[in-house]
Amino acid sequence: xxxxxxxxxxxxxxxxxxxxxxxxxxxxxxxxxxxxxxxxxxxxxxxxxxxxxxxxxxxxxxxxxxxxxxxxxxxxxxxxxxxxxxxxxxxxxxxxxxxxxxxxxxxxxxxxxxxxxxxxxxxxxxxxxxxxxxxxxxxxxxxxxxxxxxxxxxxxxxxxxxxxxxxxxxxxxxxxxxxxxxxxxxxxxxxxxxxxxxxxxxxxxxxxxxxxxxxxxxxxxxxxxxxxxxxxxxxxxxxxxxxxxxxxxxxxxxxxxxxxxxxxxxxxxxxxxxxxxxxxxxxxxxxxxxxxxxxxxxxxxxxxxxxxxxxxxxxxxxxxxxxxxxxxxxxxxxxxxxxxxxxxxxxxxxxxxxxxxxxxxxxxxxxxxxxxxxxxxxxxxxxxxxxxxxxxxxxxxx
Amino acid sequence: xxxxxxxxxxxxxxxxxxxxxxxxxxxxxxxxxxxxxxxxxxxxxxxxxxxxxxxxxxxxxxxxxxxxxxxxxxxxxxxxxxxxxxxxxxxxxxxxxxxxxxxxxxxxxxxxxxxxxxxxxxxxxxxxxxxxxxxxxxxxxxxxxxxxxxxxxxxxxxxxxxxxxxxxx
Ligand code: HEM
Ligand code: FES
Numbered sequence: 169x170x171x172x173x174x175x176x177x178x179x180x181x182x183x184x185x186x187x188x189x190x191x192x193x194x195x196x197x198x199x200x201x202x203x204x205x206x207x208x209x210x211x212x213x214x215x216x217x218x219x220x221x222x223x224x225x226x227x228x229x230x231x232x233x234x235x236x237x238x239x240x241x242x243x244x245x246x247x248x249x250x251x252x253x254x255x256x257x258x259x260x261x262x263x264x265x266x267x268x269x270x271x272x273x274x275x276x277x278x279x280x281x282x283x284x285x286x287x288x289x290x291x292x293x294x295x296x297x298x299x300x301x302x303x304x305x306x307x308x309x310x311x312x313x314x315x316x317x318x319x320x321x322x323x324x325x326x327x328x329x330x331x332x333x334x335x336x337x338x339x340x341x342x343x344x345x346x347x348x349x350x351x352x353x354x355x356x357x358x359x360x361x362x363x364x365x366x367x368x369x370x371x372x373x374x375x376x377x378x379x380x381x382x383x384x385x386x387x388x389x390x391x392x393x394x395x396x397x398x399x400x401x402x403x404x405x406x407x408x409x410x411x412x413x414x415x416x417x418x419x420x421x422x423x424x425x426x427x428x429x430x431x432x433x434x435x436x437x438x439x440x441x442x443x444x445x446x447x448x449x450x451x452x453x454x455x456x457x458x459x460x461x462x463x464x465x466x467x468x469x470x471x472x473x474x475x476x477x478x479x480x481x482x483x484x485x486x487x488x489x490x491x492x493x494x495x496x497x498x499x500x501x502x503x504x505x506x507x508x509x510x511x512x513x514x515x516x517x518x519x520x521x522x523x524x525x526x527x528x529x530x531x532x533x534x535x536x537x538x539x540x541x542x543x544x545x546x547x548x549x550x551x552x553x554x555x556x557x558x559x560x561x562x563x564x565x566x
Numbered sequence: 567x568x569x570x571x572x573x574x575x576x577x578x579x580x581x582x583x584x585x586x587x588x589x590x591x592x593x594x595x596x597x598x599x600x601x602x603x604x605x606x607x608x609x610x611x612x613x614x615x616x617x618x619x620x621x622x623x624x625x626x627x628x629x630x631x632x633x634x635x636x637x638x639x640x641x642x643x644x645x646x647x648x649x650x651x652x653x654x655x656x657x658x659x660x661x662x663x664x665x666x667x668x669x670x671x672x673x674x675x676x677x678x679x680x681x682x683x684x685x686x687x688x689x690x691x692x693x694x695x696x697x698x699x700x701x702x703x704x705x706x707x708x709x710x711x712x713x714x715x716x717x718x719x720x721x722x723x724x725x726x727x728x729x730x731x732x733x734x735x
Contacts, residue, residue: 238600241604242604245604245605245608246604246608249608249611249612252612253651253652255652260652260653263652263653264651264652266652267651267652268652271652272611272614273610273611273613273614273617274607274610274611274614275611275614277607277611278607278608278611281604281607419581420581422586422590423581423585423586423589423590423593424581424589426589426593427589427592427593430592430593430596430597430600431596433596433600434596434599434600437600437603437604441603
């Protein structure tokens with residue numbers, strides 16, 4: 169019958185017979201609230217999500233995805249705000265960031281939220297990856313959830329790489345000079361790729377506008393689309409229970425799991441807010457392409473790669489810049505098909521766990537080494553010195 | 567299809583309404599805190615320009631007194647150094663100066679209707695607005711057209727052989 173096609177909420181389906189005159193009118197002209205609900209189904213959607221079944225054993229580890237999501241919203245909001253004061257040109261970028269930090273109401277705080285937020289999101293996302301990896305959540309039927317997640321992770325790295333250049337201070341400039349140089353080591357097309365990424369032979373005005381466009385338009389567009397897809401897939405396949413099933417029946421997402429999510433979000437956001445207040449982000453001297461005594465250093469989560477590069481014997485750099493990262497990235501993308509074992513239990517997929525441990529250890533140790541060898545970040549008081557001072561400050565600290 | 571009730575779909579003891587209420591309330595409080603942590607500062611940040619104090623206007627010499635004969639109207643451009651966000655800029659302004667003996671008046675060329683730039687025509691001794699046909703006399707008073715009031719004036723004076731102008735906000 170035709171009526172069966174209507175949504176289950178439709179009053180027509182639930183129609184009690186016979187109908188009073190008043191009832192007939194109400195149905196013909198529903199109030200605004202009913203009308204909206206009939207058209208949008210919003211509260212039905214909210215209810216469905218709040219009632220999403222959580223298998224027993226699901227708990228704190230499953231809160232990380234939501235933390236990432238919240239921090240992501242923070243990045244978008246603070247990023248849009250910063251873009252209102254920022255000016256992407258070598259002549260103005262540094263001045264505008266300095267202006268934000270020193271003169272704009274709450275400028276240093278908002279900048280701090282964005283910059284510590286980017287670090288926090290990296291930590292949260294890596295924890296989220298580790299948790300889905302060890303729980304074997306990437307296995308059938310959630311392969312695409314993992315693949316989409318992996319692409320998102322690469323987009324995140326792109327965000328951080330392009331964002332790092334924007335303040336156009338010494339740190340930004342030199343990290344980008346060195347970081348883009350890495351691209352040139354790609355076999356065959358390296359030099360052309362370098363020009364493409366830099367928008368020219370050298371890091372300059374076109375690099376800045378290019379990075380800015382990528383940072384505020386290309387990557388956000390991709391990220392929003394893929395995050396939407398990721399969340400859709402998460403809901404479609406429901407959350408995976410523990411690897412060894414726990415006795416009991418599922419519980420609804422609301423309120424217990426949502427409460428755990430909220431607590432973790434509070435801690436994560438609290439940490440970012442605290443850091444933004446306690447250690448306002450600094451700014452070094454304006455980018456100086458002629459400076460010779462500045463030690464370039466990338467954002468801390470690229471330090472692993474940076475260290476790997478340092479320990480490579482001469483002539484084998486391409487291993488660290490291209491081969492090893494390439495293998496790890498591809499391996500991550502196709503993980504669901506590398507690991508064909510039926511079981512999600514870590515004990516039953518020893519090989520892949522061992523491989524992953526090796527990778528985690530490699531990245532972890534290299535990053536740790538990098539962090540220990542890097543001078544501590546500049547404090548704002550140092551940063552406010554004249555343009556020539558920061559290089560000497562860096563040298564003195566080493 | 568009937569909606570599954572909570573007790574059939576979920577754990578054997580359905581969550582007590584009390585617990586649902588308390589946790590729901592806590593989630594609400596946390597969400598408010600978290601949303602406030604970003605929206606508050608960002609609104610303050612974006613609204614920053616509202617809190618900025620306007621720089622108080624300065625007297626600026628714009629031309630020699632001798633270049634402004636009695637009864638004449640002259641258009642002058644002059645620049646003021648202003649803080650423009652992160653940069654110091656030379657903001658250029660235009661005023662019309664009219665001399666009446668030892669008095670000088672400075673007229674702002676912004677049409678009082680919708681802000682087009684009016685132009686003075688010497689032979690007619692009138693200001694004409696190119697947008698909707700507003701016409702003002704040499705003193706800035708409305709002659710015809712839609713403008714609701716006379717052209718705005720800035721402070722102006724002679725001093726030390728110069729004409730000085732102070733822009734009113
Ligand atoms: C924008 C970044 C991301 C957001 C907002 C996000 C969000 C979420 C959320 C809310 C969940 C459900 C709750 C949870 O398990 O924590 C989830 C599950 C999942 N995520 Fe992500 N995620 C992101 C990135 C990633 C990445 C980088 C990966 C891996 C490469 C990944 C792989 C997965 C998998 C496989 C699941 C299913 C977990 C299960 O069913 O047990 N996600 N994600
Ligand atoms: S703006 Fe001048 S007449 Fe309308």
